[in-house]
Every structure is written in C-alpha cells, then in structure tokens.
Amino acid sequence: MDNSFLFFYKAILIIVFVSWMILTAICQFKKNRLSQWIKAHDVLTLIPLWTFFAPNPGTKDYHLLYREKDDKGTRSDWFEVEMNAGRSFWSFLWNPAKRRNKILSDVIQSLIDIMPEVKTNPNSIMVTLSYLLVLNFVGSLDNNSSDSISRQFMLAESEGFVENVHPALILLSPEHPVTRSINTI
Amino acid sequence: MLTTELTYYSIVLFFSIGLFISSMEFLVSTQLFAPYGLNTWDIIQLRWSSGMMHNKLFAHLFSANGMKAILVVRMLLVVSLQFLTIRSVPWMAAVFALAGSYLITNINSFYGSDGSDQMNNIILVVLVICTMSFVDQAVMSIGLFFITAQACFSYFAAGVSKLVSPKWRDGTAVTDIFRTRTYGSQLVYNYLRGKTKLGYFLCWSVITMEVIFPIVLFLPAHWAIFIIAWGAIFHLLNAVIMGLNSFLWAFLATYPAIFFTNQQIELWLLKWN
Numbered sequence: 001m002d003n004s005f006l007f008f009y010k011a012i013l014i015i016v017f018v019s020w021m022i023l024t025a026i027c028q029f030k031k032n033r034l035s036q037w038i039k040a041h042d043v044l045t046l047i048p049l050w051t052f053f054a055p056n057p058g059t060k061d062y063h064l065l066y067r068e069k070d071d072k073g074t075r076s077d078w079f080e081v082e083m084n085a086g087r088s089f090w091s092f093l094w095n096p097a098k099r100r101n102k103i104l105s106d107v108i109q110s111l112i113d114i115m116p117e118v119k120t121n122p123n124s125i126m127v128t129l130s131y132l133l134v135l136n137f138v139g140s141l142d143n144n145s146s147d148s149i150s151r152q153f154m155l156a157e158s159e160g161f162v163e164n165v166h167p168a169l170i171l172l173s174p175e176h177p178v179t180r181s182i183n184t185i
Numbered sequence: 186m187l188t189t190e191l192t193y194y195s196i197v198l199f200f201s202i203g204l205f206i207s208s209m210e211f212l213v214s215t216q217l218f219a220p221y222g223l224n225t226w227d228i229i230q231l232r233w234s235s236g237m238m239h240n241k242l243f244a245h246l247f248s249a250n251g252m253k254a255i256l257v258v259r260m261l262l263v264v265s266l267q268f269l270t271i272r273s274v275p276w277m278a279a280v281f282a283l284a285g286s287y288l289i290t291n292i293n294s295f296y297g298s299d300g301s302d303q304m305n306n307i308i309l310v311v312l313v314i315c316t317m318s319f320v321d322q323a324v325m326s327i328g329l330f331f332i333t334a335q336a337c338f339s340y341f342a343a344g345v346s347k348l349v350s351p352k353w354r355d356g357t358a359v360t361d362i363f364r365t366r367t368y369g370s371q372l373v374y375n376y377l378r379g380k381t382k383l384g385y386f387l388c389w390s391v392i393t394m395e396v397i398f399p400i401v402l403f404l405p406a407h408w409a410i411f412i413i414a415w416g417a418i419f420h421l422l423n424a425v426i427m428g429l430n431s432f433l434w435a436f437l438a439t440y441p442a443i444f445f446t447n448q449q450i451e452l453w454l455l456k457w458n
Contacts, residue, residue: 010324013314017331024335028342029349043233045291046310048303048335050342055350058368059361084366092424092433096210101367103223103297110296132228133296140221160365161374 023047060157062108063167066138068148069175078154081141107133108155111171125171135176150175187445189325190271193316195441196332200308201263203301203434204287208256208263215256218293219249229293238292247293259286272318280316284309300339301435307335308438326449333446336439337399340416344395353392356385368427394419402447409447413440 027035027047038047064081083101091098110130118125125131138153152175158167187195211217217224226247230238245251262283269276287309294302315328347353352361360377363369377384394415401412417440420433 006319006321006324009320010327013324013327016314017327017334020331021334021338024338025342029346043292044288044306045294045298045303046288046306048300048307048339050300050303050339051346052300052343053358053362054343054346054353057350057352057358057362059352059358059365061365061367086366087428091428092421092430094206094210095428095430096213098428098430099210099214099297100217100223102299103217105367106296107223129228129232129295132231133223133225136221136225136228137223160367160369161371162364 020046024050058105058109059160061160062105062170063156063158064104064108064134064138064153065156066141066151066153068152068178069150070147071149076148079141081138108170111155115171126174131173135173139176139178148178150177152176186448187441189322189329189445192329192441192445193271193312193325196308196438197266197312199434199438199441200305201266203431203438204263204305205260206434207301207305207431208260212253212256212260215249215253217297218247218252222249224293224297226293229295232295233292243292246289252290255286255290259283262286271316272320274318277317280309280312284313299429299431301429301431304335304339304435304439308332308435326445329442329445330449332439332442333402336436336443337402339436340395340398344392344398347388347392348396353388356381356388359387359391360384363426368429370426373426391419401443402450404447406444406447406451409444413443416440 023038024047027038027049028051061084064083065078066081067076067078069075081104083104085097087095087097107130111125111128111134114125114128114130126135134153134155139151153173155170156167157170159165216222219225220227226244229247230243233239246255262279265279266276266283269279288306291298291302291306311328311332315325347358350358352358360374360380363374363377377387394412398412398416401409404412417437420429420436423429424433
C-alpha cells in the first residue's frame with residue numbers, strides 16, 4: 001500500500017479515536033446540554049457511559065403489576081410480572097433473564113426520571129416511549145380472562161431481601177381499554 | 186512480549202466467547218422483539234424523528250424472526266473468526282459482517298444495553314478499521330492503544346463517579362446493591378448485613394482500585410499483571426454475585442490490549458533512557 005495513503009489513514013484514525021475519547025469524557029458524570037445533544041445523535045450508541053452503579057447505585061427492586069376490569073366493572077386482583085426471579089448458580093455463565101430485566105428496569109427508571117418533568121401535565125407521561133412500551137407489554141399479557149375490557153398497571157419499588165418494609169408506589173396508570181388480542185408470553 | 190497479532194487473537198477469543206453467549210441469551214429471548222415484546226420496534230422506532238428509520242427493512246430486521254436470523258449469523262461469524270488469519274480477506278469479510286450485524290441492532294437497543302455492549306462496540310469498530318489487509322503494525326497498535334484508553338478510562342470514570350457518591354463514600358453502597366434481588370444475593374447480603382466496617386472496606390477498595398487502574402500502563406510487568414488480575418477477579422465476582430456475566434468477557438477482552446500497551450510504554454521508556 002502506498003506510504004502516503006497509510007500516513008493519511010493513520011492521521012484520520014488518530015483524529016477519530018481522540019475525538020471519540022473526548023466525546024466519551026464529555027458524556028460521563030453530569031448531564032449537560034452538550035452531552036444530551038451527543039447522546040441524541042448517537043444512533044449506534046458508540047459513546048459509552050462508564051459510570052457503573054454510581055453516583056446513585058440502584059438499591060431498590062422494581063415491580064410491575066397489573067389488574068383488569070371486566071364488563072361488569074369488577075376489578076381483578078393485582079398480578080405481578082416476574083422480574084426478579086432467583087438466579088441459578090450458572091448465571092455467572094448463562095443468564096438470559098438479565099436482558100428482559102435490564103430492559104424493564106431501564107424503562108421504569110426512565111419513567112421515574114421523566115416524572116418530575118411532567119408534574120404540571122401528568123397525562124403527558126402517557127405519550128412517552130417508556131410508558132408506551134410498558135402499556136403495550138402489559139396489554140398483551142395473558143391472564144386467561146376473556147371478558148376484560150381494560151387494564152391498569154402499577155410500578156412499585158421495594159427494598160429487595162428486606163421484607164419488613166412495604167413496597168412504595170412509583171406510578172399508577174389509568175385504566176386503559178384492551179383493544180387487541182392477547183398473546184402468551 | 187505480546188505481538189500485535191497475538192494481542193488481537195487474544196482479544197477476539199475473549200470477545201467472541203462473550204458475544205456468543207450474549208447472542209445465545211438473546212436467541213432464547215426473541216419474544217422481546219415481537220409486537221407485544223418489551224423491545225418491539227413498533228414502539229422503539231418512535232424514538233427516531235428521522236423518516237429514515239421508519240422503513241420496511243428495519244421493521245423486518247428488528248422483528249422477532251429478523252433478530253433470530255441476525256443472532257444466528259452473528260454466532261456463526263464469531264466462531265469462524267477463531268479459524269481465520271488476521272488481515273486476510275476472509276477475516277475482513279467476517280469482521281465487517283459481524284460489525285454490521287452488531288452495530289445495526291444498537292438502533293433497536295435504546296433500553297437494556299449495558300457496559301459490556303458498549304465495550305463490544307468499541308472492540309468491533311477497532312477490529313474493522315485496524316485489522317484490514319492494507320494496514321501496517323502501527324495502525325494495528327493504534328487500535329490497541331484506543332481499546333486500552335477506553336478500558337482504563339472506563340475504570341477511572343466508574344471510580345470517580347463512585348468517589349462523588351455519598352452512598353459509596355459512607356460504605357453502604359455495596360451492601361445496599363447486594364440487598365436487591367436484581368443485582369444482589371441473599372447469601373452475600375445476609376453475610377454483609379450489619380458489618381459496616383466490611384461494607385466500608387469493600388466500597389473504598391472498589392473506588393480506590395477503579396480510580397488508580399490507569400496506572401497499570403506505567404507499572405513494571407509483574408505489577409501490571411497484579412492489577413489486571415484484580416480486574417479479572419472483580420469481574421468474576423460481579424458475574425457470580427450479580428449475574429453480570431457479559432461484563433466478564435467484554436472487559437477480559439481488553440486486558441491483552443492493556444498489557445500490550447504497558448509493554449510498549451516500557452519499551453519507549455527504555456529507549457528514552
């Protein structure tokens with residue numbers, strides 16, 4: 001390969017990698033307008049966030065529950081979506097459940113983050129991506145009940161293995177009409 | 186002394202094990218991508234205002250069946266990489282296809298991705314642009330230096346963000362994280378509960394080791410190996426206690442690059458003197 005081409009290639013490479021490191025550094029620690037702009041345009045999520053479990057480590061377990069109402073107006077008990085089933089010994093090698101749990105906890109965390117922003121207009125949370133994902137998911141869960149006309153979900157948080165502390169409510173949705181066929185997960 | 190080729194082969198081995206397991210895990214969870222799944226493209230696409238994202242190709246690719254196909258191809262590619270010669274044309278083809286199949290799915294992974302996915306992104310891009318057939322040793326080394334820089338910065342940033350956290354500084358963070366069913370363990374929590382001094386020691390040892398991790402680059406080889414061994418044990422414990430199995434492979438994959446850079450710095454210092 002032509003030496004001048006390789007020289008040019010190396011120069012481009014160094015510029016790309018140095019810029020990548022600078023963008024990475026900008027996006028750590030405190031959120032600011034520049035970091036949010038970078039994240040919004042990072043289509044392939046190439047800019048990492050390395051602040052694992054800090055500064056606010058996740059010290060709560062999230063819970064997703066739902067209930068339904070039938071055409072007579074009777075509400076069912078709350079059903080909990082299994083999120084935190086015990087891990088097997090082999091989870092250090094094979095842990096497929098973590099993907100669904102991570103998505104669900106990211107979605108719930110995103111809703112928690114949004115809540116202060118929608119204080120003046122709480123209904124606006126219902127058009128956010130994370131709310132729609134939870135609603136779509138909950139709306140599809142099979143509960144063997146054919147006469148339900150609406151579903152409502154609740155997000156709660158608990159203290160994990162500490163069982164003498166009551167879970168706290170994060171969000172209680174309105175009752176949403178069930179308008180589509182229900183699938184088995 | 187690690188050669189650039191041997192370093193890349195070692196990186197690819199660890200990276201491939203992690204990616205193979207991760208792809209298998211997704212393969213048994215493709216209902217996530219179904220229309221009623223938690224990661225359905227029907228809704229995730231609303232994140233993107235650009236019309237480019239709302240097309241039939243992505244709708245097919247990010248459906249449950251499309252994702253199954255992508256994941257199977259990805260698994261075949263990571264296996265094939267183990268038998269290919271670096272910088273050969275088949276290697277380049279496999280690396281390009283792997284990067285394509287991996288990076289494209291990031292568009293659909295707004296939620297649920299973690300640090301191991303982020304490290305995999307970095308390693309894949311380096312493989313694509315630094316192991317092509319026309320590159321020389323210097324280009325390959327630049328790629329290894331970048332992986333090293335990101336890996337060292339990842340520990341440093343994680344350490345600093347813990348250093349500014351009251352929960353980490355007062356020694357309660359580790360016990361509180363292990364208290365959760367999501368990332369904890371009943372056994373470990375029961376052991377740690379009430380042992381405030383041990384909790385304090387664990388928090389501060391993580392903070393200290395993460396913050397000082399970048400000095401691995403400037404230490405004599407045997408001390409560098411000690412720091413790297415700490416990292417490996419740290420990720421192994423996180424995998425066992427917290428179920429963070431993919432982090433183990435993704436970060437192990439960076440260690441050959443870190444050791445290579447350490448050796449290069451030692452050589453430069455020797456020449457300098």
